Amino acid sequence: MPLTVPAPASKRREIWRLAWPQMLMMVAHFFVGFVDVLVAGKLGTDVQASLGLITQSFFFFLIIAIAVSNGVVAAVSQSLGAGLARRAQRYTMFSLALALAGGLLIFGAGVLLRGPFLDVLQTPPDIRDESAYMLTVFLLVVPANYILNVGNAVFRAYKRVDIPLIALTIVSVVNTVADLGLGLGMWGLPAYGYKGLAWATFFSYLAGALFILFVLARHEILRLRAFPPVRWMKPAWSYLFKVAWPAGLTHILWQTGYLVLFAIVASLPRENVNALAGLTAGMRVESALFLPAFAFNMTASVLVGHFLGAGDTHEARRTGWQILGFGCGVISLLGVVVWQFVEPIAALLTTSDAVTKQIVEYLFWNILAIPFTTASMILVGIMSGAGATLYNLVIFGSATWLIRLPLAYFLGHVVLKDSAGVWMAMLASQVVQAGAGLYIFHFKNWSRFSMRNQKQLPTIRTDQCAPRTQKP
Structure with missing residues (x-):
């Protein structure tokens, strides 16, 4: 049956209706990584090191998926807001094709350049074999991950956030069962160690991608005859590219x-090792706070x-302010709660008093930054929806490379000569980032x-190529 956009409720109810499933979705995503790290730790330090190395690299493999997903949300949500369901369907088909092509491209390039890539990462010889195997399997994961990311973006644009939640729950459950079963040999399954850990990631994302494709087909969005003609693709690609490449x-x-x-912290004049451990652990706690912010x-x-x-710029701006107020208020309250338990939380993450001190200091400055960080993340969403x-x-690039990193080096290496200077620089960059974002949003x-204002794209605005019997 065709997929329909839920009828809008009151503004606050609709914000909450869309936000809470996406909070749970981010929790499911968090548990995928958490279980991987937990099982890898039980398999040995070499496996944990290999997993950390390849997982960090995997974020770079997702560049095309993240870019296309930003374009999909902007194009499909704006099309649905304009009442152009056919255009939304065509953008969906086109974007899924781009995702599959991009995933296969990354896979092919990664396989060909696997050796040099491991050399660039300065992979230690002791974990070279494990890292090479994990890299190969993770490259196989890329096409399925791309389909999952873009498919989830499509359903979010349709305001059907329940479907991405189910998809990531499937990924989390399959990954957990396969990690424990194939990695540790539980439930009578063969214990393949780090190989089982890698294949657990493959099977979980494949299951999620297949579920997304099944639901798209069931709702008559994924249909071969809905694939757009070539003359439609050119202007469609133009808009997608304009949104995707900056993302x-x-x-x-x-x-x-x-x-x-990380390099600045690792090279601090004093307590650099403890500071690095504090940064790693502190970021884990901080990331849990930002799961709702992503929602x-x-x-x-x-x-x-x-x-x-729909052409309602005033309501778009008003809604942005409402989400900013609601989101910053909720997450700041969570930060206040966590602040009361910073020291016990830090003590759970390490047995070292020196590292505990570093975690507490890191969380002090970064919880202080929560209103600014949350505002920045919400403003990113607003700008992405607008294309x-x-x-x-401009905002994130400048705040990171012109404020955070130079200031972190100056305060950490020259002025204070310890990690406090780095944490202060992180707060300062978040303040600048949020301030710049609010200025652009308001002024x-x-x-x-948005597509309505792209005068050079008439075919997209009128949805040409539709059958004459169907209103665009």
Whole structure:
């Protein structure tokens, strides 16, 4: 049966209806990584090291999926907001094809360049074999992961956030069962160790991707005859590319920025090893706080996209302010609660007093930054829904590379000569980032990036190529 967009409720109810399943979705995603690390730890330090190395690299393999997903949310949500269901379906088919092609491209390039890639990562000889095997299997995961990411973006654009939640729950459950079964040999299954751990990731994402394709087909969105003609693809690709490339480049700058931050901490004049351990553990606690923030980020992109598609710029802006107020308020309250238990939480993550001190200090500065970090994440969602990802690129790129990293080095290596300077720089960059984002949101015409304002794309606006008997 055809997929329909749920009827809008009151604004606060709709924000919450979209946000809470996506919070649970992020929890499911969190548990995938958590179980992997837990099982790898039981298999040995070499396996845990290999998993960490390849998992960190895997974020770079997802660049095309993240870029296309941003374009999908903007294009499909705006199409549905404009009442153009056929255009939304065509964008879905086109985007899934791009995702599959991109996934296969990354897989092929990765297999050919696997050896040099491991050399660039400075893979220690002791874990070279495990890392090479995991890299090969993780490359096999890429096409399924791409389909899952883009398919989930499509359903979010349709406001059917229950389907991505089910999909990631399937991924989490299959991954947990396969990790424990194939990795540790539980339930009578053969124990394949690190090989079983790698294949658990493959089977889980394949199951999630197959579920997404099944639901798309069941709702008559995934249909061969709905694939757009070539003359439609050119303007469609033009808009997708305009949204996708800044989103992809933002992801690259963000990930490499964290790698540089780790290097700055690792080379501190004092307590560098303890500071590095504190940063790693502190980020795990902090990431749990930002699961709800990602939910509000995705909610903002969907609702803003729908309103801009309908031509209601005023309501898009008003909704953005409501999500900012609601999201920042909720997550700041969570931060206040966590702040009361910082020391016990830190003590659970390490047996070292020196590392505990570093975790507490890291969380002090970064929980203080929560209102600014949450605002930044929600503003990213708003701009993504509008197709204005170029603003995200400028804001995040500048805040990371012109504020955070130079200031972290200056305060950490020159002024204070310890990790406190790095944590202060992280807070300062979040303040600048949020301030710049709020300025653009309030004063700039970011809605001009929506499809309704792309004068050079008439075929997209009128949905040409539709049958004459069907209204666009």
